[in-house]
Amino acid sequence: MTTPDPRLDRFTSFSRQLVDQAGTVALSTNDQIDNGTFDFATWAKSMLKLFDFGLAGGLALAPDMVAPCFPGLPGGDGEADLSDYIDVNPDTRVSRRLSVVPGSFRHDGTAFAIPDQFLSCAPSVLKPLETQFRIAVAWPDLRSGTYRGAVRLVPEVAGASGADVVQVIVDL
């Protein structure tokens, strides 16, 4: 469907994909629980993939237009907590996809970890020569403070050199 505002098309299409993928993960997880074959690591990987796909990119797309459809999203005021900008070395040739290392973001001085499904990187992809991103958390039970974590940067070109992992200290 073409619309006068192409952003609406992109957001609508993206939203359907996000809902479908979230539904698939939820159904599969539910089946595993019922069958007694639930595996946390698999679930965490699925959720991570889901949020890498959707959340950070979706927030940038005209969210107000269909916001009523997501009343249950964490961060009821609609605004994520964002860290300061984190600097990394540039890659001059390829884009790099960012993702948090599962279970790595822990409140300094505690064993308290931010559940991975509430974490994202903004932006989720660093284009060539881009060096800055932020950690975003949309979770009303976040304990404000200093967190240590790790972020993986994966080149988006097949055959490029392997992923980098950067340790970060952020305040949320």
Added chain:
Amino acid sequence: MSTTVHSLLALYGALDEAVLAAGDDSETAAVVERYLPGTTGTNAGWFSEIRRFLDIPPGDLPPFENVSASINAIIEEQQHPEDEEGSTPPTPLTKSELSRLTFVIGVLSQLPDTGQIADAALVDGLALAVPDPDSLHANDTAAELLRVLRASFTQRDDWTSVMLFASGQALIDPLVSQISLCRTRIKQAHGHTCVVLTTEFTRDTTPGNPSLDELKSVVDPLNWHHCLSFFCDMQPQHTPDRTDGWRRVLEVTSTTCKVAGTPVMKTPLKYWLGPSKKESEPVAPLVAWVNYELDDTPGSAALGNGLVLVDEGFIKMYSTNLNAGAPGVRVVTKKVVCFRYLSEVAIAILACVSGYGNQGMDMLLDGIQKRRDTKNVSGWTDWSPSEPTSASSTQSAPGEGTSVPSDPNRASRRAIIVAVDMMTECIDEFSTKSNAVAGKLATGAMPIPEMITLSTEFAARLATDPWRYLERLRDVQRGDK
């Protein structure tokens, strides 16, 4: 007897009282809304809330005076009572307090029909913020500053440019002019609607400016009552000491700390100073932080008066020089706070006016100066980073602290399918309607009736969707779908 914080609050409260007296649709309400957005209309009356809240703990809360009397009280508190035996030494206003005083005088000067507020009183107040308050020309400078505020400070967003101009004209202390306005937002936190206050401030590498080491020497929470007049006392708690390395303190605050027999708010906190000594990975020493939150040590709640539902945040300090002992710092702070019995507007006003959310700036600019003063060497707590223990560094097993779906009931599968279907339908429905509105916007026509209808439908959908979901789910369970 009053204090600066109490009198400042009275000045801000005078704005709310003026709005209530003049009415929702008055010019007064419109003026105040331009400077304190969101505090008029249905949110007016926040000053009464604050007064009732401050009066809850035992004690006699001093009255809040009118504008002229409050300004006089602030001035009197700055004067040294040389002949009074046993008198409390004057507490100079912090740069943040002077900034808040200048701001509120600027707003008061814009109110229509201010026959009750003499210009002389406003000038006297502004004279505290001029570059040389003790000069014979201080009041002349202040009168000119008042003229500039009346002419150019027409709304909140003008503040930065007006302060820049005033500083350039030597009408205001340059450090006061650099203080940012209080930044607040609303956030859902731990089941409550709270206010988030954030600040950021830098001081460059000019010799004489503070260093990271100096900032660390004052930032321990046990020093906060030396730095900010809203903090009456910070009492370390050791019975018991925590096993996870976090330290405990009972924070005692009030708008009238120096006045005996007045109500105080007591809040038990725990805090962590980082980076710790025992770092497994090297962390650059050009950064340090304080994290704090409500103390959950068993028995600690009994120490407080239970008025604070959420109080957590951080103070992050960076050196902008090559070593921590050299001048040049950047400070970022965040506080999430929620008080019982107070609306978000009232919390925001109380936190901003009292300086509760300005800990970084006031400690940076005034605490360091106080510690430098050779008369104030005792009573300060030096920086001592927290040490992780086995309790604080235990790796949590996978799944701890994370939400895990655990409903074994087969009906949950149907619930998930219904939820997905309904969300998809909602997206389709509103994208179609939004498309129609967007189409008209693209042609240049302003479809106001359609936007009103769409917004109304959004609101109705938001309110009724949970019930619609339950109804669909019941239909599925009954097999009537």
